[in-house]
């Protein structure tokens with residue numbers, strides 16, 4: 001099932017891309033995601049705060065605060081922890097004007113990032129989350145800036161770093177590169193390994 005709005009064929013194609021991004025995850029990672037109930041996703045073509053709010057209400061999980069709806073409306077993708085589903089807004093500007101290969105790459109990256117989030121939210125420990133600010137300080141400036149500029153709260157830094165590094169690691173794996181990228185501090189690599197079970 002997908003969202004309303006046009007482009008049925010387009011949406012089918014997007015679903016197929018996300019499915020193949022899923023299959024590209026190492027078997028052990030998929031097992032972990034299945035074990036925490038994070039193997040569902042939906043590709044939509046609408047702002048995700050609205051979609052998530054509707055889904056939560058129809059599942060009797062209450063409504064989202066309007067500030068959260070507004071925040072999520074700007075997101076490319078979202079892990080809705082209460083519903084155990086990854087939502088991706090393929091109508092987002094971030095996917096606008098891309099050629100086919102770039103759509104595949106960006107959509108895969110976004111899905112990997114959200115699966116990294118799901119693992120991080122369930123598996124990161126208090127100490128990991130409390131150390132978010134210091135992990136951010138260890139990252140290369142460009143990477144750290146992205147996280148700071150996106151306006152995350154300090155208690156979200158660790159999740160954001162794990163999700164983005166995980167997505168990068170899977171992307172490198174696609175081109176046959178494994179292990180720790182040279183620019184990634186050892187501490188953060190170990191954090192990601194511990195939280196997402198990465199062993200490639």
Ligand SMILES: [Zn+2]
Nearest residue numbers: 113117160163
């Ligand atoms: Zn994120």
